[in-house]
């Protein structure tokens with residue numbers, strides 16, 4: 001077997017990685033050195049089939065009982081980004097805000113929405129991250145993936161994409177290693193000011209100084225904002241342990257200090273049941289919940 005050049009950590013506390021600053025331990029964390037290294041892992045390591053690929057953990061709740069097997073972190077190893085004619089080639093571990101800045105410097109104003117998404121491109125590809133009327137997959141031309149240990153290049157039309165969901169048409173969810181994104185060429189000054197405006201608006205409306213995972217719930221299909229429903233039910237400020245529904249944005253649950261994953265998950269369930277009881281709407285989660293519950297949870 002080819003020797004892997006990346007970093008291995010064992011019994012790694014996922015609270016150090018996840019933006020909620022909560023969660024259990026991963027049996028093993030692998031941080032590949034680069035694209036070739038992660039390719040070797042996917043192709044040769046029998047544990048790759050069950051590995052969990054993560055980026056910045058900004059949409060991830062890891063239960064307190066932790067994760068068996070390997071967690072593969074794309075950042076910072078998969079970090080290449082370059083302009084190729086009218087496309088941007090970007091690897092999975094690049095931060096979305098970094099892509100937004102890079103694209104703005106090239107005059108691609110319609111990439112500005114990435115500035116407000118604190119995850120990686122890999123996470124954005126997996127989640128179809130979006131905001132302000134734009135979504136990641138509107139801009140994907142091709143994606144480089146590993147599926148069943150094999151490396152393959154796919155056109156965007158090979159995927160079924162929806163609101164915060166992406167999969168192959170046969171239902172498989174691959175590991176995204178890189179993508180070629182297209183944007184509309186415009187003016188550099190306009191592109192940069194769009195990024196600045198967007199970040200200013202976010203700072204006014206979101207609790208950016210507190211650990212969170214962004215919007216916890218998907219907006220219901222009828223277009224109502226989940227935040228408006230939660231607020232209308234009087235749930236702002238509702239807390240379980242160290243987890244609290246944000247006073248600033250009702251669709252955010254913040255870790256006020258010392259929250260464990262069970263506090264957060266229990267608060268998610270409480271919000272769902274209160275909103276369902278008061279409005280008849282069942283909110284579905286946008287955050288991905290992984291790992292085992294602690295036996296005493």
Ligand SMILES: Cc1cc2nc3c(=O)[nH]c(=O)nc-3n(C[C@H](O)[C@H](O)[C@H](O)COP(=O)(O)OP(=O)(O)OC[C@H]3O[C@@H](n4cnc5c(N)ncnc54)[C@H](O)[C@@H]3O)c2cc1C
Nearest residue numbers: 055056057058059119120122123124126129130131176214
């Ligand atoms: C303050 C704040 C604001 C936010 N605002 C927005 C917003 O406006 N719009 C929005 O869409 N999201 C938003 N988010 C949520 C989050 O940033 C996005 O969902 C982001 O795309 C997650 O990227 P990540 O790298 O952190 O993924 P992670 O949280 O690490 O993983 C999320 C999911 O993607 C999978 N995944 C990660 N990398 C890969 C890969 N390379 N291949 C395959 N699967 C992978 C993981 O297994 C997991 O299921 C916000 C979060 C915060 C904290």
